[in-house]
Amino acid sequence: MTSRDTAVAALRVDLxxxxxxxxxxxxxxxxxxxxxxxxxxxxxxxxxxxADKDALAHVVAIVLDRYRALAxxxxxxxxxxxxVMQPHLEGVExxxxxxxxxxxxxxxxxxxxxxxFLTDFWIALSVGLAGEPGDRVAQALATGDPxxxxxxxxxxxxxxxxxxxxxxxxxxxxxxxxxxxQARSALVLHDDRSxxxxxxxxxxxxxxxxxxxxxxxxxxxx
Amino acid sequence: MTSRDTAVAALRVDLxxxxxxxxxxxxxxxxxxxxxxxxxxxxxxxxxxxADKDALAHVVAIVLDRYRALAxxxxxxxxxxxxVMQPHLEGVExxxxxxxxxxxxxxxxxxxxxxxFLTDFWIALSVGLAGEPGDRVAQALATGDPxxxxxxxxxxxxxxxxxxxxxxxxxxxxxxxxxxxQARSALVLHDDRSxxxxxxxxxxxxxxxxxxxxxxxxxxxx
Numbered sequence: 045m046t047s048r049d050t051a052v053a054a055l056r057v058d059l060x061x062x063x064x065x066x067x068x069x070x071x072x073x074x075x076x077x078x079x080x081x082x083x084x085x086x087x088x089x090x091x092x093x094x095a096d097k098d099a100l101a102h103v104v105a106i107v108l109d110r111y112r113a114l115a116x117x118x119x120x121x122x123x124x125x126x127x128v129m130q131p132h133l134e135g136v137e138x139x140x141x142x143x144x145x146x147x148x149x150x151x152x153x154x155x156x157x158x159x160x161f162l163t164d165f166w167i168a169l170s171v172g173l174a175g176e177p178g179d180r181v182a183q184a185l186a187t188g189d190p191x192x193x194x195x196x197x198x199x200x201x202x203x204x205x206x207x208x209x210x211x212x213x214x215x216x217x218x219x220x221x222x223x224x225x226q227a228r229s230a231l232v233l234h235d236d237r238s239x240x241x242x243x244x245x246x247x248x249x250x251x252x253x254x255x256x257x258x259x260x261x262x263x264x265x266x
Numbered sequence: 267m268t269s270r271d272t273a274v275a276a277l278r279v280d281l282x283x284x285x286x287x288x289x290x291x292x293x294x295x296x297x298x299x300x301x302x303x304x305x306x307x308x309x310x311x312x313x314x315x316x317a318d319k320d321a322l323a324h325v326v327a328i329v330l331d332r333y334r335a336l337a338x339x340x341x342x343x344x345x346x347x348x349x350v351m352q353p354h355l356e357g358v359e360x361x362x363x364x365x366x367x368x369x370x371x372x373x374x375x376x377x378x379x380x381x382x383f384l385t386d387f388w389i390a391l392s393v394g395l396a397g398e399p400g401d402r403v404a405q406a407l408a409t410g411d412p413x414x415x416x417x418x419x420x421x422x423x424x425x426x427x428x429x430x431x432x433x434x435x436x437x438x439x440x441x442x443x444x445x446x447x448q449a450r451s452a453l454v455l456h457d458d459r460s461x462x463x464x465x466x467x468x469x470x471x472x473x474x475x476x477x478x479x480x481x482x483x484x485x486x487x488x
Contacts (some may be wrong), residue, residue: 065419070296077482078310085307088300094351097300101333102302108327129316 052149057245061241062173062231070118070181071128072136073166074232077111078129079140081109083155090148091197099193100152102174106188107159115185139226139233149201153212156194157219158226160258165227165253198262213264220255220266281445281469285394285454285464292340292403293350294358295388295451299333300351301362305377309446312370313419321415322374328410329381339399362450365441371423375434378416379441383477392471406482413480435486439454442477442488446470 063069080176081104090101099101118125120226143158145151161183170182202208250266285291303326310322340347365380367373385407393402424430451472455462474488481488 074315078323081323082307082311085304086311089304089308094297094348094355098337098347098351101300101303101330104307104326105334108330111323112327124319126316126337129320133316208362228267 054076059168059231059243060171062233062243063169064230065231066121066173067123067128068069069169069173069230070114070123070203071130072132072182074100074118074125074167075132075136076109076139076162076226077107077114078161080107080155083144083158086144087151087155090151092148096152096197099197103155103181103190103193104190106190109187110184113187114181117184119158121177131153134146134228135229139222142222145215147200148266150212150215152197152201153195153216154219156191156198156258157216157255158223159194160191161220161223161251161255162227164254166249167228168247168251169230176195195258195261202262209264212262215260216259216264217266220252220261224251227251243253271440279384281390281465282393284455284465285391286452286454288343288395289345289350289401291391291452292325292343293337293352293405294343295407296333296336296347297351297354298361298384298388298448299329299336301358302329302381303333304367305362305366305373305380308366309370309373312373314370317344318374318419321419325377325415327414328382329414332406336403336407339403339406340457343399343406359453364444367430367437371420371430372434372437374416374419374423375438376441378420378480379438379477380411380445381416382413382444382475382480383438383442384449386473386476387469388452390473391452417480417483423453424484430476431486433482435481437486438481438486448475449473 063116064072082098084107085103088097088104091097091100115125118128139142139158143154145154169186170178170185172178173181197211202251228244231240231244306322306326306329310319310326313319313322324327337347340350365376367376377438389404389407392400392407394400420434424434450466453462453466478488
């Protein structure tokens with residue numbers, strides 16, 4: 045296990061009590077993955093170079109595989125996709141609009157930041173799906189590596205135009221707020237808010253630390 | 267073999283002399299598949315219902331698999347993706363803009379018409395890739411069935427609002443011109459134009475017949 049796997053595994057212990065029921069978990073997570081696909085193909089459309097389009101196509105394939113694994117899990121549980129996903133569409137679409145970015149490299153940076161943070165989050169939350177479904181979902185969400193190609197694209201955009209660095213750092217910082225709100229919206233909070241916050245805080249601290257490491261690797265201040 | 271397979275197999279005999287070299291064939295066809303993916307995810311983004319989004323996600327996965335098979339073929343031939351695809355980007359992007367459609371169901375109809383016609387065309391043209399690469403490409407382009415889900419979506423849109431029928435018929439008729447031009451742009455024409463046309467004509471007649479059958483199944487006049 046890498047240190048990253050350990051951190052994520054540790055997170056899975058903490059969020060269980062705040063996890064929604066399977067149908068809400070899977071519906072929200074699957075709807076979110078549809079928006080990831082939209083976000084990535086938008087960036088792919090706007091990318092001027094074939095090499096970047098090709099790299100993004102591979103990332104789309106990874107996220108599509110994850111989406112299909114989530115859809116398969118819904119089928120396994122005999123849940124209707126429309127019933128469980130539709131209630132989350134508006135929220136995730138609004139999230140996508142807020143975090144999409146204008147320039148194509150901003151769109152790639154957005155995908156890197158939001159998919160990175162939220163995938164870590166949903167893996168942490170999957171402990172709330174008892175037994176095998178939780179394990180299968182955690183495994184599905186860890187399939188493939190979308191982040192190495194996204195990192196390389198952003199890194200190259202910065203290398204080609206070092207002035208982008210401060211703009212992208214600001215942009216990525218702005219994304220964290222919306223991304224954390226999107227994550228929080230998936231949690232089932234209880235009457236005892238201070239107890240909830242005590243559980244949430246260490247998890248979000250770890251997710252932000254992971255985000256900061258992602259930014260560090262790009263030479264960006266988080 | 268179904269009658270459709272037979273028709274396509276017959277086409278493969280005819281277009282060989284007009285086929286471009288492997289690098290041009292694969293570069294153009296791969297670039298076109300990137301725009302198919304963009305077209306489909308645009309329609310997916312705009313679809314209001316989860317069931318349609320889900321169906322379109324599956325179609326995206328099919329087209330992505332075909333794209334990756336084309337990219338793999340480029341690697342097998344030690345061709346650089348950027349070198350061979352970049353020259354075709356502008357043309358295929360312009361084609362996508364002209365054929366995209368405004369409303370989401372128009373976008374789905376466009377995907378159905380253009381992907382249908384052009385896939386048949388490229389399978390017919392693949393006889394020009396000598397030996398195994400040609401067989402592999404023909405097989406890759408026939409992988410999966412994107413058209414049944416696209417057909418069902420358009421069919422349902424028409425059933426929900428029968429007035430769409432005449433508008434969609436006009437729209438699809440408009441698409442055929444651009445789509446045929448896109449196909450023709452892939453052919454290597456010779457000095458003897460009348461000989462070229464004699465080879466092209468029966469193939470395009472068959473492609474249009476297939477298009478007409480696709481429209482008939484939707485109850486639309488082609």
